[in-house]
Amino acid sequence: MRLLSATCGRNSGESRGSAHGSGMMSLLFFLAAVLSCHGCPEKCLCSSQTVKCQNQGFGAIPDSLPNNTRILFVTGNNIPRISSDSFPVQLEQLTELYLSGNELESVDAMVFHNLPNLVRLDLSNNSILNLSKRALPDDNKLQILNLSRSFHNHSRLDGLLSVLQSKKLLQLTSLDLSNNDLVILPDHPFINLPNLVNLTLQNSSIISVSNDTLNVPALRDLDLRDNSLRSLPYSTLAEFSLNPGLRIRLGGNPWRCNCLMDDMLLWLKNFTHVVDKQNLTCAEPPALKHRPLLQVELAQLKCSGNLESVLETSYVFLGLVLALIGVIFLLVLYLNRKGIKRWMYNIRDACRDHMEGYHYRYEINSDPRLANLSINSDV
Numbered sequence: 001m002r003l004l005s006a007t008c009g010r011n012s013g014e015s016r017g018s019a020h021g022s023g024m025m026s027l028l029f030f031l032a033a034v035l036s037c038h039g040c041p042e043k044c045l046c047s048s049q050t051v052k053c054q055n056q057g058f059g060a061i062p063d064s065l066p067n068n069t070r071i072l073f074v075t076g077n078n079i080p081r082i083s084s085d086s087f088p089v090q091l092e093q094l095t096e097l098y099l100s101g102n103e104l105e106s107v108d109a110m111v112f113h114n115l116p117n118l119v120r121l122d123l124s125n126n127s128i129l130n131l132s133k134r135a136l137p138d139d140n141k142l143q144i145l146n147l148s149r150s151f152h153n154h155s156r157l158d159g160l161l162s163v164l165q166s167k168k169l170l171q172l173t174s175l176d177l178s179n180n181d182l183v184i185l186p187d188h189p190f191i192n193l194p195n196l197v198n199l200t201l202q203n204s205s206i207i208s209v210s211n212d213t214l215n216v217p218a219l220r221d222l223d224l225r226d227n228s229l230r231s232l233p234y235s236t237l238a239e240f241s242l243n244p245g246l247r248i249r250l251g252g253n254p255w256r257c258n259c260l261m262d263d264m265l266l267w268l269k270n271f272t273h274v275v276d277k278q279n280l281t282c283a284e285p286p287a288l289k290h291r292p293l294l295q296v297e298l299a300q301l302k303c304s305g306n307l308e309s310v311l312e313t314s315y316v317f318l319g320l321v322l323a324l325i326g327v328i329f330l331l332v333l334y335l336n337r338k339g340i341k342r343w344m345y346n347i348r349d350a351c352r353d354h355m356e357g358y359h360y361r362y363e364i365n366s367d368p369r370l371a372n373l374s375i376n377s378d379v
């Protein structure tokens, strides 16, 4: 009876009570108990309606789970695949299922079809390659989905996206996609999650967030810390502004503090959405490295391709062109040096002749006795 009362939570009171009754009654209750709920699976711990099968080297979900199980932990085992056989009996009361750390690779169609009231599903810390979009029943009641540390290859995300976009997760409020290798989010990944309130994308190698990515009206908590964001486009900031209740975390990203950061800096100063804005620091350029973004002046946000340096380079270019023209000019002079010499001599000779003629005439003119002669010599 001890064992049974430990394994079948809700029936335990009845079972224990019956032990004080007649032997016949006790036997009846014992049989009823055996029929109504299986015993606790071997190597698992069962208390109340919680069953824990942790770090026991299970290769599959243990069968013969008590049918009144409400919370099930099968964690830290080695279960590469779960399929429609994994939960062969309907577990009407199961609301929380924890399957983290099982080296799970494949989550097949119909796996959770016998768990119609599942509210919280934890598939974190696995290596999921295949995730079927038919794993959950169409009318599921899932509210919390934990896929943290589950996707290590961003080329294997199509399954995840088809689940998120399947229009089946209508009651989902919390989605944890942290510590994954996501890199780029496709268009509208969360648009079919109308009740999504908490979204964690921390440490998921994300390099950009477009305005369409996070067009999720119900969203209240968005964690984008520790990604690879260098900037956010103005259209994304504008989208954030439309959702006044949104709380965003952006710390731990390598912000590039150049001239394109001015929109975001103004936005950060003007709006209160970013709760950790004091924690944002520049990673580039080297002069501003580690500087808190809010302490950077707008005038310090420069681009290496901006007007000043364009002007500078055009001056340098102009100088080079002028120097080239000068060199060509000198070269022409050098090649023509004989002609130029001749030309110089000609000029010099012409000058000398002229000067001599002038000098002679002057001498004649200065001697009145030779005045006539000078007139004749001019002729």
Ligand SMILES: *[C@@H]1O[C@H](CO)[C@@H](O)[C@H](O)[C@H]1NC(C)=O
Pocket: 035, 036, 037, 067, 068, 092, 093
């Ligand atoms: C458990 O299963 C038995 C029959 O196998 C059924 O009578 C009982 O109602 C079930 N209990 C729950 C909580 O589903």
Ligand SMILES: *[C@@H]1O[C@H](CO)[C@@H](O)[C@H](O)[C@H]1NC(C)=O
Pocket: 076, 100, 101, 102, 103, 125
């Ligand atoms: C992830 O699971 C492995 C076992 O598969 C375990 O050793 C490790 O501690 C877990 N890591 C976290 C962060 O839970």
Ligand SMILES: *[C@@H]1O[C@H](CO)[C@@H](O)[C@H](O)[C@H]1NC(C)=O
Pocket: 100, 122, 124, 125, 146, 147, 148, 174, 175, 176
């Ligand atoms: C998801 O699971 C991890 C452990 O693997 C835990 O640290 C984290 O808090 C969980 N997230 C949610 C939203 O429960």
Ligand SMILES: *[C@@H]1O[C@H](CO)[C@@H](O)[C@H](O)[C@H]1NC(C)=O
Pocket: 105, 106, 129, 130
């Ligand atoms: C994943 O699914 C594809 C088809 O959807 C299949 O070809 C492949 O074998 C599956 N891989 C695993 C590990 O189950």
Ligand SMILES: *[C@@H]1O[C@H](CO)[C@@H](O)[C@H](O)[C@H]1NC(C)=O
Pocket: 152, 153, 154, 155, 156
């Ligand atoms: C990711 O998956 C692709 C194809 O599915 C494979 O070629 C690649 O090696 C994988 N990368 C890692 C790091 O596992």
Ligand SMILES: *[C@@H]1O[C@H](CO)[C@@H](O)[C@H](O)[C@H]1NC(C)=O
Pocket: 152, 179, 180, 181, 203, 204
């Ligand atoms: C960040 O995610 C990677 C996997 O993408 C993981 O290996 C690493 O431990 C995570 N970092 C932290 C601090 O959790």
Ligand SMILES: *[C@@H]1O[C@H](CO)[C@@H](O)[C@H](O)[C@H]1NC(C)=O
Pocket: 173, 174, 197, 198, 221
């Ligand atoms: C969202 O997360 C916060 C803590 O980060 C928690 O207090 C809140 O209850 C969560 N909301 C929902 C709907 O899960």
Ligand SMILES: *[C@@H]1O[C@H](CO)[C@@H](O)[C@H](O)[C@H]1NC(C)=O
Pocket: 211, 212, 215, 235, 239
């Ligand atoms: C996103 O921005 C583009 C232009 O930057 C705009 O055409 C589009 O309508 C925006 N989408 C949303 C949902 O605001």
Ligand SMILES: *[C@@H]1O[C@H](CO)[C@@H](O)[C@H](O)[C@H]1NC(C)=O
Pocket: 266, 267, 270
């Ligand atoms: C600051 O925000 C208010 C509304 O909160 C808006 O009217 C104003 O134009 C914003 N200023 C700048 C510089 O963005």
Ligand SMILES: *[C@@H]1O[C@H](CO)[C@@H](O)[C@H](O)[C@H]1NC(C)=O
Pocket: 251, 275, 276, 277, 279
């Ligand atoms: C800022 O960063 C520090 C250290 O990483 C952390 O302790 C603190 O909680 C962060 N502040 C906010 C508002 O997140």
